[in-house]
Amino acid sequence: MAQSSSTTIGGENLLFLTDEQLRKGIEAMFFAYRGFTADPDRILEEHGYGRAHHRALHFINRTHGTTVNNxxxxxxxxxQSLNRVLRTLIEDGLVESRVGRTDRRERNLYLTEAGCELERALSEAQRERMRAAYRAAGPQAVAGFRQVLEAMMDDEIRGQYASLKDRRK
Amino acid sequence: MAQSSSTTIGGENLLFLTDEQLRKGIEAMFFAYRGFTADPDRILEEHGYGRAHHRALHFINRTHGTTVNNxxxxxxxxxQSLNRVLRTLIEDGLVESRVGRTDRRERNLYLTEAGCELERALSEAQRERMRAAYRAAGPQAVAGFRQVLEAMMDDEIRGQYASLKDRRK
DNA sequence: CTTGGAATGTCAACAAGGCTGACATAAAAT
DNA sequence: ATTTTATGTCAGCCTTGTTGACATTCCAAG
Known part of the structure; x- marks a missing residue:
């Protein structure tokens, strides 16, 4: 399966990063991402939504009451792009947009009951695949997976990711 | 950084797959993929191309002489979707389409000199980020990364990926 | 207090790149 | 001779990015 030649010299674990190995990693990322989105995509299609709707639902659920700017x-x-997606979600009664309390220019976003339900179905499908992959690969692989992904993010993004990381419902 | 609680019981390494942990993995995948595509995207934009062009260039370079169907x-x-991209690449002199030798219905696709050059620039940018991530995470993490990604692919795709895997220029 | 700028969000219009369907052509297979 | 396969093309639709223009709201300087 996946392998990378490495050697231990004087306690330091070195890695031979050939272009060929890097290319395998690139292709693995490409194909894996397709799998990653495949299950939610099927559910979304039934509802006439796209990936953009999924992302919005996910992060509104993640941080209740977040603003559009956030x-x-x-x-x-x-x-403008987000707004189009949000508008349909609001029209369809999946998201509620309340005028900000302190700053009335802002809109605070919340999932409705129906929104929660769809979000749960989507994330459950995605979690299921992730769970299977994690189980197949084992805990050590999972730790490595997360390490490499974090290292691959843009720096500013990594900050956002980290600040989201430990939040609870 | 990335962590996953695990424990060893009777030699078996078990993993606690909480929904929270899986969600972190999902978000890591989302943000990392953005980073993964960011560098080539910048180069592509200068040339007036998109990700679709990059994918075509990559896989034509990968398997010289591949057919359209492939x-x-x-x-x-x-x-239809591929053809639009391919047509512009051929018009711009980055890709050459030769009538098949054995089966003259087929078109064999090759990168021209200019095509190779752009492909190299794109993949070099992408490899550079991958290389940095690999180095930061270490060889063991890389092995785990690849294992999880492979496990995440659709089954048919994993076959295609595997058959591409060991090919050389 | 008023007024001008900044922040926030909405509407309109356009482009890239997916998709389906219909159809043409050439070559291979039957 | 007919059917199937591989490819290309045209038309038209959808999602989801983009920019530009505009309305509303807040805040701070005068």
Missing amino acids: LLAILGVTK | LLAILGVTK
């Missing part, structure tokens, strides 16, 4: 920063899209 | 299977898009 969401923009996390998702890395323009506000 | 590429479709790997990329998982429709021929």
Whole structure:
């Protein structure tokens, strides 16, 4: 299966990073991401939604009451692009948008009952695949997986990711 | 950094897969993929191309002389969609399409000099980030990374990935 | 207090790149 | 001779990115 030649010299574990090995990693990332999105995509299609809707639902669920601006920063899209997705979710009664209490320019976003339900179905499908992959690979592999992914993020993003990391419902 | 609680009982290494841990993995995948595509995206933009062009260039370079049908299977898009991309690449002189030798219905695809050059620039940028991530995480993490990614792919895809895996230029 | 700028969010229009369907052509297979 | 396969093309639709223009709200300087 996946392997990378390494050797231990004087206690230091060195890695031979050939272009060929790196390319395998790149292709693995490409194909794995397809699998990663495949299950939620099927559910979304039944509802007439796309991946953008999934992302919005995920992060609204993640941080209840977040503002549009906040969401923009996390998702890395323009506000106009996000707005289109949000509008349909609000129209369909999956998301509620309340005028900000302290600053009335802001909108605080919440999932409705129906929104929670869809979010749960989507994330459950995605978790299921992740769970299977984790189990197949084992705990040590999982730790390595997370380490490499974190190292691959842009620096600013890693900060956002980290600050999201430990939050609870 | 990345961690996953595990314990060893009777030689078996068990993993506690809480929903919270799985969610962290999901978000890590999302943010890391953004980083993964960020560098090539910048280069592509300068040339007026998109990710679809990158994918085509990558896999044509990967398997010189591949047919259109082959590429479709790997990329998982429709021929119309691929054709649009391919047409521009051919017009711009990055890809050459030769009539098949044995079966003259087929078109064998090759990168031109210019195509090779752009492909190299793109993959070099991507490799550079991958290399940095690999180095930061260490060889054991890399092995785990690859294991989890492989386990995450769809079954048919994993076959394609594996058959690509060991090929040389 | 007023007024101008900054922040926030909405609407409109456009582009890339997916998709389906219909159809043409050439070559291979039957 | 007919059917199947591989490829290309046209038209049209959808999602989801983009930019530009504009409304609302807040805040701070005058």
